[in-house]
Amino acid sequence: MCHALDPGRAEFYELRMTLLYEGKAKRLWSTENPETVRMEFKNDATAFNGEKKASFENKGRLNNEISTLIYGMLENAGVSTHFVRKIDETNVEVKKVTILMVEVIVRNLSAGSYCKRTGIEEGRVFSQPVIEFSYKSDELGDPLINDDYIREMGLATPEDVAHLRKSALTINRILTDFFAKSGLRLVDFKIEFGRLVSNPSVIVLADEISPDGCRLWDLKTGEKMDKDRFRRDLGNFMEAYQEVLERLKANA
Numbered sequence: 001m002c003h004a005l006d007p008g009r010a011e012f013y014e015l016r017m018t019l020l021y022e023g024k025a026k027r028l029w030s031t032e033n034p035e036t037v038r039m040e041f042k043n044d045a046t047a048f049n050g051e052k053k054a055s056f057e058n059k060g061r062l063n064n065e066i067s068t069l070i071y072g073m074l075e076n077a078g079v080s081t082h083f084v085r086k087i088d089e090t091n092v093e094v095k096k097v098t099i100l101m102v103e104v105i106v107r108n109l110s111a112g113s114y115c116k117r118t119g120i121e122e123g124r125v126f127s128q129p130v131i132e133f134s135y136k137s138d139e140l141g142d143p144l145i146n147d148d149y150i151r152e153m154g155l156a157t158p159e160d161v162a163h164l165r166k167s168a169l170t171i172n173r174i175l176t177d178f179f180a181k182s183g184l185r186l187v188d189f190k191i192e193f194g195r196l197v198s199n200p201s202v203i204v205l206a207d208e209i210s211p212d213g214c215r216l217w218d219l220k221t222g223e224k225m226d227k228d229r230f231r232r233d234l235g236n237f238m239e240a241y242q243e244v245l246e247r248l249k250a251n252a
């Protein structure tokens with residue numbers, strides 16, 4: 001006799017699903033609903049544009065849990081996102097979007113490529129958030145671009161860019177407060193946006209929000225609790241993600 005499959009579990013969908021896209025840390029699968037896709041969090045970690053690679057047990061689960069918690073909180077705060085529901089430990093259902101080929105980075109303190117580019121030491125607190133755009137291209141290494149590049153490259157209209165800036169600043173305020181309640185300082189983060197396939201005039205927040213794409217420092221000790229532990233071989237990589245999740249859960 002055939003086992004009835006539970007529609008709440010990924011295996012149910014697996015049978016009739018096609019892989020639409022495989023990225024460095026996630027896979028996208030079709031669902032039976034033409035307006036949604038399943039986003040699967042992998043255990044892989046990459047850094048330096050894919051030059052450094054490794055796999056870590058539980059990474060997919062931890063990032064999914066963290067991202068789901070953050071998306072729920074952002075939706076409650078009035079931010080429009082692609083999020084629909086969590087399916088299981090490593091899968092979420094999200095609205096199908098056409099991702100804008102522009103990554104939006106928001107910085108509250110100097111770190112990473114900002115320091116490299118300017119020679120400024122890590123940890124300088126900015127008077128106001130710094131917003132950066134980069135062109136989503138693995139081939140070119142996600143180069144820094146500006147509003148004029150975006151317009152001339154046809155990546156988005158000036159009105160869209162104004163919307164991205166405004167949303168990024170709002171999301172930064174909400175996330176900064178949210179992480180602060182858990183004793184974490186939001187140093188910088190990367191977000192992506194997409195146009196709803198069902199209504200392309202609507203741009204929503206898309207992709208994951210996890211310690212893979214945020215710098216989070218312990219507010220008291222300054223300890224790094226994000227992907228820099230992997231980038232810089234600081235050890236206890238997954239332990240830091242687990243700690244972030246536990247603190248967020250305790251304070252959500």
Ligand code: UDP
Pocket residue numbers: 105111112113114142188189190212213214215227
């Ligand atoms: N970031 C990301 N994906 C990218 C580039 C950056 O998630 O392709 C995140 C990164 O984790 C950090 C922030 O965006 O939280 C700023 O990154 P930065 O430009 O300093 O780059 P990196 O340190 O990766 O060279």
